[in-house]
Amino acid sequence: MIGKLNHIAIATPNLDEAIKTYKDILGVKISTPLDQLDHGVKVVFIELPNTKIELLEPLGENSPLENFLEKNKKGGIHHICFEVKEINSAILSLKKDGATILGDGKAKIGAHGKPVIFLHPKDFNGTLIELEEV
C-alpha cells in the first residue's frame, strides 16, 4: 500500500535553535519558516537528496504538538509520512484491517495541500504515521 517516505517530521520547542543545528552543524539548506496556523505549526523544510525533513514548532492554541512536547521537552521525531496513491482506498483497507484512523476517520487536506490521514501509534509500534495521497 505505501510508497515513498514523503518526510520525517521533527517537533521542537524552539525552531530557531533547531534550524541552527541542522544548518550550522549538519550542513543542510533550510527553507524560510512558514506559519501554518490551520495546522497549528510553524514549519521549515529540509530537502535531502531522497526525502524531506520537516522541523515543526507549535503555533497558536491547541497545536497538535503540545502533548508531544510536554512528554518530550527537547523535542523528537513526531511522525513519519508515507505516500499512497489513493487515500480513500487506503482508508477502506486500513479499516478492514482494524487500524485506527485519527479524528473522524476521513481524509483532510494536509500541510502540503493534499489529502492526508494519521494512524494511531498504538497500531503501528508506537509510531505516529501520516499517509498522504500523491
Added chain:
Amino acid sequence: MIGKLNHIAIATPNLDEAIKTYKDILGVKISTPLDQLDHGVKVVFIELPNTKIELLEPLGENSPLENFLEKNKKGGIHHICFEVKEINSAILSLKKDGATILGDGKAKIGAHGKPVIFLHPKDFNGTLIELEEV
C-alpha cells in the same frame, strides 16, 4: 555535511507483530529476520522506493534498545540515519561544533558493515542520529 536519509530505525518489543503490521496492513515487502548479536538487535529491512525502514527487536543482554523500550513500551522511532561521505571529517567537524558523539567518539563498524557514529539526542532536538559513511 549530510546526504541521503539511509534509514529510519523503529524499535519494537515484538518483531513478529511489527512485521505483521507492516506486511499485512501497510503492504510492504520485508526481508528475512537477521540476528545481529554484535549490535544487540534482531532486524528486518523494509525497502521503500526511496529509503529503508529497519524494524529492531532487542537481542541478547545489554541491547542498546532496552532503555528505549522501558520508556516506550509499545516501541517507537529509535533513530534516523543520514549518509556522509567521510566519517572522520564529519567527526572533526562535529567536535568543532561542540556536538556530542556517543561512546568513545570514534567511528565503529555498524550493522551494514560500514563506519558509523551516533550523535547524542540532546544536541539534535531530542533525536538520536546515526551517521554512516557510504
